[in-house]
Amino acid sequence: MPREALTFDNDAIAKVLDEIGDLIELKGENVFRAVTYRAAARAIRDLREPLSKLVEEKRLKEIPKVGPSVAEAIEQLVATGVSKRHADLQAAVPPGLLTLLRVPGVGPATARMIYDHLRITTIEELEEAARDHRLQQLPKIQAKTEENILKSIAALRQRTGRSLLHEARASASEMVAYLKERTGLERIVVAGSLRRYRETIGDVDIVVASDAAPPIMAMFVAAPTVERVLAQGDTKSSVVVDRGLQIDLRVVPPESFGAALLYFTGSKEHNVRLRGIALRRRSRWTGSRRSSVRIAARSMLRASTACRRSSTSPT
DNA sequence: CATTAGCG
């Protein structure tokens, strides 16, 4: 098994340095400091040698734009995975402001100004404020700018192919309500990233407990919001609703509902770790102790092996 | 070595 990679590679460190640059600007510190951190990040991406090696050989200063401060940050990142400068900035800047910078047309100064006036920290809130024309009441922002921000957000979403939480939730709730009404079943639950309240959603996952899958699948693909049917099977069906949002429906036996819900809620990384714990400890679990980790890990084993049998792919 | 202008 490959060793746990706590070691930051060059690219990961460059990413942190770039983020330090953004945070410096958001905080309102000297812009040239931010510029320096970004210049150092660029130089690091061009390196052909691992930073950990340069640290050992005390040759960090040979990298362009790396002086005492940046070198210290790099050393800390290599050694511990975190940097004090980065942590301090994170503490000083409202969480979420960083994500507003993703919107083309919204730079550090604008992000700060919007936050100071409206306490906006997410792209959803920004979009809502723009729609309500609350942005153009702010200094330096007029109708044209507000419009550009809306377009940028739309383009952003187009690129990532993901939906915002509230949109995906609306579509998912509608489908769940429809299925509950038509099937009379109670255990129809949203899983996946939507259940984890991620702020953007790739696909919506819905899990149903039932031994009679086919009629449920038939109702699902015939739902009024469905624009297109991607697949219809006994354990899983996929449809497209709204403008491009995909919904996957899984029907599982009632006795597997808990395990399935756990499994399909993910994340994938979470599942991998949970499964690892379960495999490692299985031999020692002969039925003595109760613990949530144990129960979750056993469920994960059952769900993942069941999934392998039916050759259904995870999220 | 310390100070400082310039940097985009």
Place this chain on the structure above:
DNA sequence: GCTAATG
């Protein structure tokens, strides 16, 4: 924050 120039 870094670099190069200056004294």
